[in-house]
Amino acid sequence: MTLTRLMARTLLPFSLVASAGVQPADAHPGRYVDLVDYPDKEANWDRFYALQDHLGAEFHDLCGDTYCEGAYSNHVLLQFRCSVWRATGTVHACALVIGAGNLDVDTPTGRVLPDSRAWVCAAPLGADTPVEMLQAALERRGALLRPLPGSFFSLHDALSDCLN
Amino acid sequence: MRTAIAGVVLLVTAWGAAAVEANGGRAYVDARLYPNQTAGWERFRAAEARLVRGFDQVCGDTFCEGEYHNLQALRFRCSVDAATGHVGECLWTFTGSTARVDMASGRIQVDAQTWACRLPLAGNTPLSDLLGTLEGEDPLHAPLPGTRDSIYEGLTVCL
Numbered sequence: 001m002t003l004t005r006l007m008a009r010t011l012l013p014f015s016l017v018a019s020a021g022v023q024p025a026d027a028h029p030g031r032y033v034d035l036v037d038y039p040d041k042e043a044n045w046d047r048f049y050a051l052q053d054h055l056g057a058e059f060h061d062l063c064g065d066t067y068c069e070g071a072y073s074n075h076v077l078l079q080f081r082c083s084v085w086r087a088t089g090t091v092h093a094c095a096l097v098i099g100a101g102n103l104d105v106d107t108p109t110g111r112v113l114p115d116s117r118a119w120v121c122a123a124p125l126g127a128d129t130p131v132e133m134l135q136a137a138l139e140r141r142g143a144l145l146r147p148l149p150g151s152f153f154s155l156h157d158a159l160s161d162c163l164n
Numbered sequence: 165m166r167t168a169i170a171g172v173v174l175l176v177t178a179w180g181a182a183a184v185e186a187n188g189g190r191a192y193v194d195a196r197l198y199p200n201q202t203a204g205w206e207r208f209r210a211a212e213a214r215l216v217r218g219f220d221q222v223c224g225d226t227f228c229e230g231e232y233h234n235l236q237a238l239r240f241r242c243s244v245d246a247a248t249g250h251v252g253e254c255l256w257t258f259t260g261s262t263a264r265v266d267m268a269s270g271r272i273q274v275d276a277q278t279w280a281c282r283l284p285l286a287g288n289t290p291l292s293d294l295l296g297t298l299e300g301e302d303p304l305h306a307p308l309p310g311t312r313d314s315i316y317e318g319l320t321v322c323l
Contacts, residue, residue: 032270076236076259081272083265092270099259101278103241110192110243110252118259118276 032092035082038131039089051138052080055096055155058144062156067163072100072117075163082123084131091134094123096155098163121162126150192252195242195291199249211298212240215256215315218304222316227323232260232277235323242283244291251291254283256315258323281322286310 036048059077067075075098082094101116125134126149133149140146144156196208216237219227228235235258243252261276285294285308293309300306304316 030267032265032267034265074238076238078234078236078259078261078276079263079274081263081265081274083270083272085270093272095263095272095274097261097263097274097276099236099238099261099276099278101238101257101259103239103255103257103280105192105194105241105243105252107192108190110190110245112241112243112253112255114255114257114278114280116238116257116259116278116280118261118278120272120274120276 031086032083033086035084035091035094035131035135038084038086047135051135054139055080055143058142059096059098059159062144066156067159070164072102075100078118082134088128089131090128091125091131094125094134096121096123096159098159119162121159123155124148124151124153124158191246192243193246195244195251195254198244198246198291207295208242211295211303214298214303215240218302219319222304227319230323232262235260238278242291242294248288249291250288251285251294254285254294256281256283256319279323281319283315284308284311284313284318 036042036044038044056077059075063075077096078099079097080094081097083092084090085092097118097120099116099118101114104113104115105111106113129149137143137146137149138155144159145154147154196205198204219237223235238257238259240254240256242254244250245252258279258281259277260279261274263272263274265271266273289309297303297306297309305314307314
């Protein structure tokens with residue numbers, strides 16, 4: 001009875017190192033913070049989630065002519081997440097989480113065969129990008145297509161590599 | 165060259181016929197193509213869109229209150245026995261994720277998952293009956309034809 005969980009817990013072993021320069025050797029508790037919680041706990045909540053929604057809309061608009069023309073045509077941006085080096089207020093890493101999937105009918109058996117995937121794509125950040133500079137850049141229209149501050153590469157460049 | 169292509173086509177056709185024969189002569193098609201693409205496509209896609217709207221409306225207070233708050237429906241597809249019009253099976257796929265920052269290392273730890281949920285259909289459910297249910301007032305909560313189970317109840321197990 002009820003729905004059967006077929007591919008539940010297709011856990012993707014992501015523990016993403018989203019940019020070069022992660023130095024576990026000098027890591028100690030509390031050195032980094034989620035961008036949502038910078039400068040204080042949940043202080044950036046509204047602005048960050050508005051930014052995530054904005055990037056999701058930009059991704060949706062761009063997808064049809066780019067990533068969504070490949071093997072999968074229904075990519076969704078699930079999450080955007082960044083870590084901040086608390087002491088300097090610079091962005092350490094950002095990741096975009098994308099999901100997509102196909103379902104195909106196996107003609108002889110009638111089975112509907114799932115092929116769903118999720119990706120974690122690292123943002124090609126410039127070195128020592130201040131939080132405000134990154135957020136302001138990503139809040140603009142066409143944010144995915146513009147090079148990130150201090151970088152030669154855009155989020156679109158990174159997504160093109162990551163999703164293909 | 166033409167002979168070679170014809171040979172491949174014949175081979176594929178022969179393989180397909182053998183596979184159908186091995187399955188008691190049944191052949192299934194995507195429900196969007198039943199009884200043909202012209203008649204099936206828009207009706208099925210409209211039903212899928214209604215399901216997705218229903219899911220989005222309830223997710224915030226139900227499935228999205230758990231570990232994965234950003235669940236998204238990906239695809240809904242059914243197979244249909246081309247000869248009888250009975251549904252073979254239907255799957256509805258979802259994706260969702262959760263992420264956290266490791267405060268010691270700055271790493272972003274992501275747990276991204278996908279789910280494929282099978283509808284609890286009664287045997288020999290006519291596609292037209294299923295679509296009729298999905299076109300009703302509340303397709304997510306309506307009992308599926310010939311059962312007491314709704315899609316919503318099933319999703320609570322699957323997700």
